[in-house]
Amino acid sequence: MGTKQPLSVLVVIHTADGQVLLIERADKAGYWQSVTGSREGEESLLQTACRELLEETGLVATEHQLTDWQLHNRYEIYPHWRHRYPDGVTHNDEYVFGLQLAQPQSVQLAPGEHTAQQWLPWQQAAELVFSPSNAAAIRLLPSRLGLE
Template sequence: MGSKQPVSVLVVIHSKDGQALLLERADKPGYWQSVTGSREGDEALIDTARREVAEETGLDASGSQLSDWDMTNRYEIYPHWRHRYPEGVTHNDEHVFGLLLDAPCEVTLAPREHLGYRWLPWEQAAALVFSPSNAEALRLLPHRLGLPTG
């Protein structure tokens, strides 16, 4: 069994016009998601979010564009990933953050973690991600940005 903490962050990286960055998982081709990752040690969750953004995309989230959305999702860990956690751990608490960028940009992927990336309008991104909590966070973008919802 693993030692991963069942406390993680979900970071929705998005542009002012409502496009969202999605990453394709290397360990599950076809699974698209926003930046995610578990807390290490006793680091503050905002530091976990900054670290994961840097590791997974090469972007610097140390500026004020990174915000805590004050949302926590508790979900059952998919069985095929439970081996990463201590024995008996079945649920994870995911804390949601957003990283606002002026416009979509190039990113540098961690090759062991992700196969590719794409920028999509929030509606398409929400339809593509495999995680229900990720889809829910993406559907909040129009409200958070003051965009029309069609």
């Protein structure tokens, strides 16, 4: 069994007009998502979000508008990924952040983690992501951005 902590962040990267960046997982073709990642050591959730953004996209959080959405999700870990966690761990606690960019831009994907990227309107992005909690977070964008 693995040592991954069942405590993670989800970072929705978006623009003010509701465009969302999705990245495709290297270990599961067709699995599109926002930036995600587990806490390492005793880092704070904000530190986890900043680290994952840098590792997975090359984006430096302090150069953009990173916000804690004050949302917490608890979900069952997919069976095909449970080997990454300590024995007996079946659920993960996920905390949601958003990173607003001025406009869509290409990012530097982490080799071995992600294979492709695309910017989509929030409605299409919410339909494409594989994770229900990721879809729910994306569907919050219109109200968060005043687009309703």
